[in-house]
Amino acid sequence: MALRLHPDWPVILTRAWSMRFILLGFGFQGASLFLQMIQPYAKGSPFVLSLLAALCLVAAGISRVVFQASLSGGGNGPKP
Numbered sequence: 001m002a003l004r005l006h007p008d009w010p011v012i013l014t015r016a017w018s019m020r021f022i023l024l025g026f027g028f029q030g031a032s033l034f035l036q037m038i039q040p041y042a043k044g045s046p047f048v049l050s051l052l053a054a055l056c057l058v059a060a061g062i063s064r065v066v067f068q069a070s071l072s073g074g075g076n077g078p079k080p
């Protein structure tokens with residue numbers, strides 16, 4: 001069975017909450033790594049940013065199964 005994209009994949013990328021949470025979690029994780037690199041020169045704990053990244057990824061998993069009215073299908077794609 002071949003892996004195929006959904007026909008409305010551009011709409012899903014811009015409207016799905018799971019994608020927003022994944023990007024937010026990626027940002028928190030990147031900030032955490034950056035803070036660990038400059039730790040001797042900066043105050044703050046990278047643990048907090050890592051915790052926020054983990055929470056965003058949990059929220060992304062939950063939002064994958066929650067009904068989203070803007071992505072319910074039927075007519076949400078680009079207008080001809």
